[in-house]
Amino acid sequence: MHAYSLIAPAKINLYLEIIGDRPDGYHELAMILQSVTLADRVDLRANGTDYIRVQCDDPQVPTDEGNLAYRAAALMAQQFPEVYRKLGGVDITLEKQIPMGAGLAGGSSDAAAVLVGIDLMWDLGLTQSEIQALAGQLGSDIPFCVAGGTAIATGRGDQLAPLPSFDHLYVVLAKYRSIAVSTPWAYKTYRQQFSGSYISDYEGQSRQQQRVHSGAIVKAIGQQDGKRIGQLLHNDLEKVVLPAYPQVANLRQTLEQMKTLGVMMSGSGSTVFALVETQAQAEQVHQQLRALLPDPDLNIWITQFASSGIRLDY
Ligand code: C5P
Numbered sequence: 001m002h003a004y005s006l007i008a009p010a011k012i013n014l015y016l017e018i019i020g021d022r023p024d025g026y027h028e029l030a031m032i033l034q035s036v037t038l039a040d041r042v043d044l045r046a047n048g049t050d051y052i053r054v055q056c057d058d059p060q061v062p063t064d065e066g067n068l069a070y071r072a073a074a075l076m077a078q079q080f081p082e083v084y085r086k087l088g089g090v091d092i093t094l095e096k097q098i099p100m101g102a103g104l105a106g107g108s109s110d111a112a113a114v115l116v117g118i119d120l121m122w123d124l125g126l127t128q129s130e131i132q133a134l135a136g137q138l139g140s141d142i143p144f145c146v147a148g149g150t151a152i153a154t155g156r157g158d159q160l161a162p163l164p165s166f167d168h169l170y171v172v173l174a175k176y177r178s179i180a181v182s183t184p185w186a187y188k189t190y191r192q193q194f195s196g197s198y199i200s201d202y203e204g205q206s207r208q209q210q211r212v213h214s215g216a217i218v219k220a221i222g223q224q225d226g227k228r229i230g231q232l233l234h235n236d237l238e239k240v241v242l243p244a245y246p247q248v249a250n251l252r253q254t255l256e257q258m259k260t261l262g263v264m265m266s267g268s269g270s271t272v273f274a275l276v277e278t279q280a281q282a283e284q285v286h287q288q289l290r291a292l293l294p295d296p297d298l299n300i301w302i303t304q305f306a307s308s309g310i311r312l313d314y
Pocket of ligand 1: 025026027028029138139140141155156157183184185187188
């Protein structure tokens with residue numbers, strides 16, 4: 001086939017712990033990542049030219065090498081030059097639902113969709129772990145976005161251990177349209193302020209990651225205990241993002257006053273999310289939040305846990 005449509009879901013971080021520095025300049029992490037139903041649509045079409053072209057319905061999204069979806073296609077062309085020469089370039093059309101600079105891995109998920117879609121379009125027959133290895137060259141979150149569901153992510157965020165997935169929890173996402181947080185800024189600032197508490201030796205870092213593997217939130221996920229998961233949400237990056245972005249801190253505080261299982265910032269922000277058990281509760285949180293913060297710049301979405309990552313849209 002010459003054309004594929006894929007669904008690229010967003011993710012939230014149920015847990016994000018920064019453990020220490022890595023020799024490659026990144027941070028050694030222990031995270032729990034969760035796909036949600038808010039998703040972009042990524043259309044791929046063989047264009048018979050030598051070019052990779054990106055179109056997007058959001059004019060703020062770059063359509064050149066600055067776009068991870070473009071870079072994903074360029075990586076496939078570089079890895080499989082003969083197929084690329086034979087079949088030509090691709091047109092990538094992005095229909096964005098996932099906001100940018102949100103901590104929801106929107107760009108990463110689009111790139112994951114391009115890798116999965118080109119594998120199909122070029123009939124390469126790559127395994128999921130081969131696709132994830134390529135994904136890891138493009139960004140730390142992209143291997144997770146390929147498989148999705150619920151997973152522990154360690155290393156740079158690219159070493160994945162799947163957890164039993166469950167899709168009955170609802171998530172209210174809230175983000176100010178005009179506030180985007182730069183992920184490199186968030187990690188750099190965290191390092192400036194907190195590197196004194198980093199674990200520096202490799203064995204110590206691995207032991208800490210093992211503690212997360214066998215820890216309370218992973219148990220709660222195994223037991224499908226939404227109440228306990230809500231109590232155990234954690235994100236180290238809140239320590240630098242919330243003081244620098246008082247509106248995000250206020251959004252978090254406002255959500256905390258409501259009846260939810262728990263509230264947390266996702267990734268490096270600026271999205272704050274609330275977990276709830278039912279759609280009716282999610283709608284109530286949505287309405288209350290809108291009433292308390294009637295700012296038209298505030299976007300609110302009701303989503304659900306999703307048990308898979310990139311999938312074909314038939
Ligand atoms: O890998 P990715 O391009 O998504 O990472 C964005 C930035 O976040 C990196 O440039 C780095 O500054 C920071 N980061 C980090 N440690 C990680 C993942 C990301 O310091 N494990």
